Amino acid sequence: MDINLIQTQVENDLNTVSSASELESVRVKYLGRKGVLAELTGLIGTLPAEERGLFGKQVNSLKNKLLEFFQEKEKTLKTQGGTVDKNRQDIGLPGIAQELGSSHPIIQVIDEICGIFNRMGFSIVEGPEIETEYNNFTGLNIPLDHPSRDAFDTFYLKNYPKLLLRSHTSPVQVRAMKAYKPPLAIVVPGRVYRPDAVDASHLFMFHQIEGVLVDENISFADLKGILGLFIKSVFGEDIKMRFRPHFFPFTEPSAEVDISCIICKGKGCSVCGRKGWLEILGSGMVHPNVFKQVGYKPGKYTGFAFGMGVERIAMLKYGINDIRLFFENDLRFLKQF
Numbered sequence: 001m002d003i004n005l006i007q008t009q010v011e012n013d014l015n016t017v018s019s020a021s022e023l024e025s026v027r028v029k030y031l032g033r034k035g036v037l038a039e040l041t042g043l044i045g046t047l048p049a050e051e052r053g054l055f056g057k058q059v060n061s062l063k064n065k066l067l068e069f070f071q072e073k074e075k076t077l078k079t080q081g082g083t084v085d086k087n088r089q090d091i092g093l094p095g096i097a098q099e100l101g102s103s104h105p106i107i108q109v110i111d112e113i114c115g116i117f118n119r120m121g122f123s124i125v126e127g128p129e130i131e132t133e134y135n136n137f138t139g140l141n142i143p144l145d146h147p148s149r150d151a152f153d154t155f156y157l158k159n160y161p162k163l164l165l166r167s168h169t170s171p172v173q174v175r176a177m178k179a180y181k182p183p184l185a186i187v188v189p190g191r192v193y194r195p196d197a198v199d200a201s202h203l204f205m206f207h208q209i210e211g212v213l214v215d216e217n218i219s220f221a222d223l224k225g226i227l228g229l230f231i232k233s234v235f236g237e238d239i240k241m242r243f244r245p246h247f248f249p250f251t252e253p254s255a256e257v258d259i260s261c262i263i264c265k266g267k268g269c270s271v272c273g274r275k276g277w278l279e280i281l282g283s284g285m286v287h288p289n290v291f292k293q294v295g296y297k298p299g300k301y302t303g304f305a306f307g308m309g310v311e312r313i314a315m316l317k318y319g320i321n322d323i324r325l326f327f328e329n330d331l332r333f334l335k336q337f
């Protein structure tokens with residue numbers, strides 16, 4: 001090892017030093033416990049006896065030189081206004097930025113939709129994801145032989161009392177109507193579960209928003225008015241809406257609601273299956289049997305209900321073609337919202 005070369009290296013290194021912390025790292029490099037000087041000192045013992053004396057002297061004088069250099073540099077730093085206090089923090093260093101989180105796209109859509117209904121006077125309520133068979137089916141006038149009650153279509157948890165993972169948010173209708181007297185207007189966001197095979201449009205867990213409004217003299221026209229306002233707020237003024245007759249056990253009459261395709265504006269494309277319309281929710285007038293189940297006086301009250309899938313609406317709104325993207329926790333996807 002060339003002792004003179006080391007000396008020049010130290011001088012070069014010190015020339016680039018402009019702060020106490022930089023000086024400290026150069027000091028560690030040469031004078032530290034595992035530094036260059038320690039290495040040279042360790043070498044002395046390995047040399048033949050006749051060379052040791054001379055090499056030892058050279059190492060020693062290098063050490064004194066270095067100490068001198070460092071002292072000098074320390075002084076210049078001080079006179080330049082710097083300080084060599086080892087404990088001093090360099091507040092000029094860039095900090096470690098804390099990444100800001102943001103709400104999940106599904107939560108953003110839930111907040112937007114519930115916000116719209118909330119401003120029209122609906123309260124936002126939630127119910128449990130583990131439900132009784134009664135609230136999920138029987139209270140909603142869903143007959144015992146209905147296919148959705150099959151073990152292939154619902155996650156059953158326990159037999160007595162029969163518990164399950166709710167397959168829709170509609171059971172919260174039953175809970176709310178049992179807890180409050182009319183007039184009642186609520187929206188219910190939450191997770192629902194179905195044993196579906198996973199693909200680009202199916203998951204075993206997704207989100208729904210349920211709505212129900214009950215009072216005296218509520219008609220289908222009220223349902224149409226409220227949903228029309230809602231759809232225009234989410235998808236824009238130009239969107240068209242149509243009601244298509246359908247069957248749900250808990251509403252009568254029942255209808256599915258379509259909007260004009262937001263991609264092709266109704267002309268027909270691959271997203272709407274060339275129909276020009278997209279189905280976005282189920283709705284209807286609350287069935288008298290449901291009122292009976294919850295103890296509302298039959299004949300006195302009428303009401304409407306509706307239920308929609310949040311993922312579907314989010315996919316249409318943002319042009320997302322695979323539902324799985326929402327739940328893979330890929331930050332490249334999530335950061336776009």
Ligand code: DAH
Nearest residue numbers: 168251282283284305306307
């Ligand atoms: N619960 C239904 C489902 O999961 C959606 C639904 C349809 C809810 C019509 C309603 C309704 O409240 O009136 O498919």
